[in-house]
Amino acid sequence: xxxTLESLLEDAVVRLSAAARNRRSAMHTPVVGTADGDLRxxxxxxxxxxxxxxxxxxxLRSPKCVLIGSGAPVxxxxxxxxxxxxxxxxxxxxxxxxGPVANAAWERATASSRRCYLAETGPGGALPAAGSAIPAAxxxxxxTIAETVAGRAHFAVLLIEVRxxxxxxxxxxxxxxxxYTRDDASAPWQGTWLAP
Numbered sequence: 766x767x768x769t770l771e772s773l774l775e776d777a778v779v780r781l782s783a784a785a786r787n788r789r790s791a792m793h794t795p796v797v798g799t800a801d802g803d804l805r806x807x808x809x810x811x812x813x814x815x816x817x818x819x820x821x822x823x824x825l826r827s828p829k830c831v832l833i834g835s836g837a838p839v840x841x842x843x844x845x846x847x848x849x850x851x852x853x854x855x856x857x858x859x860x861x862x863x864g865p866v867a868n869a870a871w872e873r874a875t876a877s878s879r880r881c882y883l884a885e886t887g888p889g890g891a892l893p894a895a896g897s898a899i900p901a902a903x904x905x906x907x908x909t910i911a912e913t914v915a916g917r918a919h920f921a922v923l924l925i926e927v928r929x930x931x932x933x934x935x936x937x938x939x940x941x942x943x944x945y946t947r948d949d950a951s952a953p954w955q956g957t958w959l960a961p
Contacts, residue, residue, distance in 0.1 A: 770956035773932045773943045774815070777852055781819070781843065782812045792852070795843035797821065797923075799832050799858075807923070809843075810870065816854070816927040817950035822870060822878070825862050825921040826887025833858045839925050849940075853931040862921035870922050877907040882916030926950045935961060 784792035788808075797807045811820040819841065823830060833839065839858035844851045861867045871879070884898035897904060903912070930945040940961040945954040 768941050770943055770945075770958070773941070774930070774945055774954055774956060776850075777930055777932050778812070778815050780845070780850070781809065781816065781852070784843070785809045785812050791845040791847065792843040795841050795852075797925075798840040798842070799829050800838050801832060803829070805829070810922075814950070815954070816930065819854075819856075819925045819927060820866075820870065821923040821925075822874070823860070823921050823923050824882060824884070824888050825860070825919050826890070828889055829923075830860045830862075830921060833860050833923065835859050839923075841925065841927075849935050851931075851933045851935075853933070854925075854927045855929045856925045856927040858923055858925045860921050860923055866924065867920070867922050871917055871920050874920075876910050876913050879910075879913035879916050879920070880908050882919040883908065883913065884919075887919070930954075931959075933961060 780792055784790035787793060792809070794806045794808055796804050798804045807821045807823070809819060810822055813820070836857055836859050839856055841854040841856075842851070880899065880903060883900060883903060885900060886892060886898040890898070892898060926949065928947055928949065931942070932945070933942045934940045942959040942961040943956055944959050945956045947954050
């Protein structure tokens with residue numbers, strides 16, 4: 766069976782959706798880039814619809830939250846070395862720290878996932894020496910849910926509306942590549958074949 770534009774788009778949706786649920790997936794931790802050229806690995810938490818929205822968790826004190834705010838360009842790179850499939854995406858990101866999406870994400874987060882939001886210094890903040898900003902009492906144990914409540918003030922979600930997707934697989938025969946674009950998440954994808 767030959768590759769089609771429809772099958773590759775579906776492949777991307779299935780791969781990313783599965784990666785959000787499986788921490789062992791190579792695409793569970795894609796690289797996320799912001800307009801300032803900064804890159805970081807983030808945990809993919811949820812994929813909605815046909816890539817309508819990708820959800821990540823972040824510390825509200827992180828510089829990227831100020832940069833992205835209520836809307837800014839964001840890029841995502843996910844790669845699976847076993848299948849040699851690379852997914853490059855671009856879209857509009859926004860930070861939400863209040864409201865139903867952020868509240869639901871916080872409620873679903875485990876105590877160990879919430880632990881990092883208890884850090885006394887936000888991401889990128891100066892420390893007097895090498896080490897963690899997690900309170901000393903929690904360095905060697907997971908907190909209880911009750912102990913994590915204070916971290917809610919630092920918790921936010923990064924939501925990315927994907928507007929372009931580049932699907933690439935390199936093989937000994939050359940591989941295949943397709944690009945998909947749309948104006949916004951409510952518009953249908955428009956696909957075209959590209960040279961790998």
